[in-house]
Amino acid sequence: MMASRGYWLLIGGLAVVTVVLFVLSLALGPAGIAFGESLSALFSGDGGPIVLIMQEIRLPRAILGLMTGATLGLSGAVLQGLLRNPLAEPGLIGISSSASLGAVLAIYTGLSAAFPLGLPLAALAGALIAVLVVQVLAGSGGVLTVILAGVAVSSFASAMTSLALNLSPNPFAALEIMFWMLGSLADRSMTHVWLATPFILAGWLMLASLGRALDALTLGADAAASMGVDLNRTRRFAILGTALSVGAATAVAGAIGFVGLVIPHLLRPLTGGLPSRLLPASALGGASMILAADILVRFVAPGRDLKLGVLTAIVGAPFFLWLVWKSRRDLL
Amino acid sequence: MKNGARQRGKGAALAALFTCALFSTLPARAETRPARVVSINLCTDQLAMLIAGKGQLLSVSAIARDPQSSAMVKEAEGFPVNHGQAEEIFLQKPDLVLAGVYTTRATVGLLKELNIRVEQFSPETSFDDVKASMRRMGSLLGQKARAEALVGQIDAELDRLKRLPRSGKLAALYYANSYTSGSGTLAHAALEVAGLENLAARLGIQGTASIPLEALVLAMPDVVVAGDRDYEPPALAQENFVHPAFRALIEHSGEVAMPVRNTVCGGPFTLAAVHMLRAAAGQELVSR
Numbered sequence: 106m107m108a109s110r111g112y113w114l115l116i117g118g119l120a121v122v123t124v125v126l127f128v129l130s131l132a133l134g135p136a137g138i139a140f141g142e143s144l145s146a147l148f149s150g151d152g153g154p155i156v157l158i159m160q161e162i163r164l165p166r167a168i169l170g171l172m173t174g175a176t177l178g179l180s181g182a183v184l185q186g187l188l189r190n191p192l193a194e195p196g197l198i199g200i201s202s203s204a205s206l207g208a209v210l211a212i213y214t215g216l217s218a219a220f221p222l223g224l225p226l227a228a229l230a231g232a233l234i235a236v237l238v239v240q241v242l243a244g245s246g247g248v249l250t251v252i253l254a255g256v257a258v259s260s261f262a263s264a265m266t267s268l269a270l271n272l273s274p275n276p277f278a279a280l281e282i283m284f285w286m287l288g289s290l291a292d293r294s295m296t297h298v299w300l301a302t303p304f305i306l307a308g309w310l311m312l313a314s315l316g317r318a319l320d321a322l323t324l325g326a327d328a329a330a331s332m333g334v335d336l337n338r339t340r341r342f343a344i345l346g347t348a349l350s351v352g353a354a355t356a357v358a359g360a361i362g363f364v365g366l367v368i369p370h371l372l373r374p375l376t377g378g379l380p381s382r383l384l385p386a387s388a389l390g391g392a393s394m395i396l397a398a399d400i401l402v403r404f405v406a407p408g409r410d411l412k413l414g415v416l417t418a419i420v421g422a423p424f425f426l427w428l429v430w431k432s433r434r435d436l437l
Numbered sequence: 438m439k440n441g442a443r444q445r446g447k448g449a450a451l452a453a454l455f456t457c458a459l460f461s462t463l464p465a466r467a468e469t470r471p472a473r474v475v476s477i478n479l480c481t482d483q484l485a486m487l488i489a490g491k492g493q494l495l496s497v498s499a500i501a502r503d504p505q506s507s508a509m510v511k512e513a514e515g516f517p518v519n520h521g522q523a524e525e526i527f528l529q530k531p532d533l534v535l536a537g538v539y540t541t542r543a544t545v546g547l548l549k550e551l552n553i554r555v556e557q558f559s560p561e562t563s564f565d566d567v568k569a570s571m572r573r574m575g576s577l578l579g580q581k582a583r584a585e586a587l588v589g590q591i592d593a594e595l596d597r598l599k600r601l602p603r604s605g606k607l608a609a610l611y612y613a614n615s616y617t618s619g620s621g622t623l624a625h626a627a628l629e630v631a632g633l634e635n636l637a638a639r640l641g642i643q644g645t646a647s648i649p650l651e652a653l654v655l656a657m658p659d660v661v662v663a664g665d666r667d668y669e670p671p672a673l674a675q676e677n678f679v680h681p682a683f684r685a686l687i688e689h690s691g692e693v694a695m696p697v698r699n700t701v702c703g704g705p706f707t708l709a710a711v712h713m714l715r716a717a718a719g720q721e722l723v724s725r
Contacts, residue, residue, distance in 0.1 A: 136651035152685065154654045161682035162651055218671050276505075277613055277665075277674030284673060292615065292650045294680045410647055 112382055115375050119389035123171070126396035130167040131159070133400055135407060165295045170396045172305050173290070173358045176350040178391020179384060181365025183312045186319035186380040187343045188243050190251050191370065191428065195351045196362035198255030200235045202262040204348075204355035205285040207231025209266050211356075213273045221296075225304050229352035235262065236344045287414030288359030290399050297357040308350025309388075311342045316381030323380065361414050363421020364391050370428065394420075470579030471533040471554075477521040477544070478537035479506060480702035481558050484574045485535055486512045487704060488583050495529050505668060508698045508706035523547040533577065560702075563626045564595060567703030587705070594708050595630060603632030604718045609648075609658040609690075610637060611683075612697060613665040613674035617648040624700040627707055631714035633660070650677060654686050660717050661690045664697040693717035 131147070132140050136158055146159040177195060184193035195201045211217040211227035235258050242254035266285055270278045318339040321329035330336055368390040369383060376382040398416040405411060474494050476482045482497040486509055499520050500506050501513035519525055523544045526534060534555045536545050548555050556577055561567045568588045575584020610617045610624055618624035619635065619642030628635045636658050637648060653661075666678045677683060695717075699710035 134651050135649040136655045138655075154657050157654050157682050157685050158651050161680070161685070162654070212671060212673065215669075215671055273672065275668045275672040275674070277668065278672040280614075281673050292677060292680060294682070296679075296681065407649075 112376060115372075115386060116389065119386060119393065123389050123392045123396065126393055126400065127167050127171055130170055130396050130400055131163050134158070134163055134403060161295060162292065165293050165298045166290045166399070167396070168298050169290050169293050169301070169354075169358055170399045171392045172301065173288075173354040173361065174364060174392035174395030175388040176305055176308065176354045176391070177361060177364035177395070178368040178387035178389070179309065179312050180347045180351050181391070182369040182380065182383045182387035183315055183319065183343050184347065184365070185369055186315075186322060186383075187340065188240075188251055189322065190243070191432065192252050192366070193255075194363070194365035195232075195347065196360065196365060197259070198235070198239045198251060199258030199262055200232050200239075200347060200351050201355050201360035201362065202259045202266065202286070203235035204228040204232040204352045205360045206262045206266045206269070207352070208356040209269050209285055213269060213275070213278055221300060225300055225353045225356045228356035229304060229348055231262070232352035232355070233344070233348035236348055240340065240344060283412055284359045286360055287412030287418075288355075288361035289402075289410065289412050290358055291402075291410055293357060301353040301357045304353035305350045308346045308348070308353070311346030312350065313384060315339060315342055315346075316384050319380035319384075323378070359412070359414070361395065361417055363414075363417045363425065364394050366428075367417075367421050367424050368394060370424070471577070473529070473531045474533045474535065474578065475519060475526055475529055475531040476501075476535040477519060477526060478535065478540045478558070480537055480560065480570075481535035481574070482513065483507070483509050483702055483704050483706075484558070484570060485578070486516070487587060488571065488574050488580050489578050490580055490583075493578060493580075495531060504698075505665075505696075506698050506701065508696075508702070508704065508709075523551075527551055527553070535574075535577075561623055562621050563623065564591065564630070564703070564707075567591065567623070567707065570703060591705065591708065598630050598708070598711060598715075601632065601715070604715075606633050606659040606718045607636055607639070607656070608633040608660040608662055608714065608718070609653055609656065610635065610662045610664065610695075611648070611653065611677070612663070613668070613672075613677070615647045615650060615677045616645055617642060618645050618700075619643045622700075623703055623707060624710075627700055627710045628662075628714060630708075631711045631718065633714060633718055650680060650682055654682050657686070658690055660714075661687050661692045662695045662714065662717065663687075663692050664695055666694065691717075 132143050138155055138158065142155060143159055146155045147164065149156045181194045184195070184198070185191060207227040207230050208224055211223045216227065217224035238258055239251060239254050243251040263286060267282050270282050273279070318329070318334045321332045321334045322339070326336060369387045372386045372390050373383055376386050394417065395413065398413050401416055402411040402413060470490070470493070472493060474485060474489060476485045476494065476497050479498060479500045482501040485494050486497065494516060496517040496519045497513055499518040502510055502518060504510050507513060519529070521541060521544055526548060531553060534548055534553055536555055536557050538557045538559050540557070545555050545557065558570055558573070561570055568591060571584045571588050575581045608628055610628070617637040619637035621643050622645060625635050625638055636656050640648070640652060642648065663678060666675055668675060693713065695710055695713050699706050
């Protein structure tokens with residue numbers, strides 16, 4: 106009972122933090138609009154500049170921050186549970202970079218201009234291929250295989266992305282590799298929100314339904330099967346859910362690393378190691394982390410369009426090294 | 438392979454010879470006229486095409502033929518193009534290479550090591566810079582008279598433009614990737630001469646930097662001058678032009694497309710940009 110109350114406190118606390126960061130993300134920006142004025146402009150109907158800024162620039166940015174962050178946190182928690190690997194994460198195992206490759210191909214060939222849904226669909230296809238490759242390789246080996254396969258998938262996808270951008274005759278394309286590898290929410294619009302939302306929500310539903318099955322999986326695949334968990338269905342849902350949500354999020358915000366790694370690890374001790382409890386907590390934690398990073402990029406170096414992945418890596422990379430260090434000691 | 442190496446050796450010797458000849462005759466003659474000039478930078482391409490004598494300019498950079506970047510595509514069709522690679526430049530046996538200060542340093546360094554004379558031009562940030570570059574180009578090419586004539590034309594046109602009434606309207610320069618030009622840029626100088634106020638300069642932006650879409654929308658400028666927006670195929674860099682907030686802004690402000698090629702380098706075409714800007718502000722030119 107105690108654990109349960111502590112858990113609801115945690116969820117409540119994370120929800121409050123997420124809401125506060127969401128509101129801050131709406132209220133802070135280079136235009137320097139007063140707090141009350143900015144929030145009332147959100148619901149105003151007149152077409153003045155402040156209304157335009159709030160409804161068409163800051164609102165989509167905050168919504169995408171929330172959705173991208175929740176997607177990364179949630180899918181990180183699911184992948185770590187499914188592959189029973191503490192290092193599984195969309196960024197590290199190449200799902201984000203493969204989704205980037207799909208999106209890049211759709212945008213720079215002109216497909217997405219002719220057929221807007223082509224953008225999330227192509228990113229989804231890229232993500233799906235990456236999850237399948239990693240899943241197949243992970244099935245046959247241990248902790249190491251997943252990471253090795255992920256490194257290979259991820260560097261291949263990054264190289265192909267950079268090739269596609271280099272070959273584009275558009276002189277700006279080559280520089281956009283930064284966006285696709287590090288991610289940004291600067292000046293995204295409602296169009297991006299509408300494009301990504303259906304896919305992201307569908308992915309969330311599939312991932313969120315896996316809590317019980319992942320709980321059972323912590324006891325091992327055989328035990329889970331004997332408890333009536335359909336392993337194939339679990340696997341299919343996890344793969345498709347990750348591809349849908351990470352694919353769509355990457356298509357509009359670029360590949361953002363480390364969120365899916367750091368957040369589940371930070372929250373796991375607080376959720377008693379139960380995946381069904383970790384999933385919602387990770388979603389909220391991921392959303393908070395991206396919203397906070399996106400607020401920071403506006404103030405650390407305004408006018409320089411700092412990428413989100415830079416900030417998440419500054420937090421995430423030392424954490425990752427610490428994790429490797431710790432697991433190395435465990436192995437010895 | 439062998440042949441190439443021999444040719445290169447011969448080329449080096451020739452280049453060394455040319456350079457020696459050039460330097461030894463410099464103080465003796467008032468105006469040396471290099472006979473084999475190669476330009477590897479868009480801005481020097483255009484200046485050289487304007488000022489060089491017939492047959493003096495061997496090749497220009499490939500960008501000079503790119504209609505998005507170059508204001509003198511037609512003229513550039515009349516010259517062979519190079520791609521700024523040290524090897525191909527060297528094989529053309531130039532006695533003078535014209536480059537920008539930001540042109541690939543490795544190439545420039547290599548050419549200098551091969552004893553080829555390289556002259557580098559800084560990007561122009563004002564009409565005075567443009568005139569200075571023209572005069573320098575004139576003396577490097579031994580075409581001072583042609584350069585002076587060009588400077589005279591520009592001065593006359595500037596004088597005429599500066600006497601016209603200023604509208605003082607607020608104009609925002611807005612390029613791909615949300616970039617804008619603040620004070621200390623040629624585009625800013627063009628706005629000044631056109632009698633407009635540059636929003637970026639008002640916001641304290643110096644040089645070329647990005648401007649948040651929020652700041653642009655909040656300022657509600659009278660004219661939005663959009664550059665670079667029609668590159669094909671698409672890139673994210675142009676998404677700022679289809680952002681709903683930008684669309685709503687230009688419904689209010691009105692948009693004029695000003696090709697970046699007119700202000701990226703200085704020349705008579707920069708004055709054409711001034712004309713475009715004046716027309717955009719609703720101030721037609723007073724007839725000559």
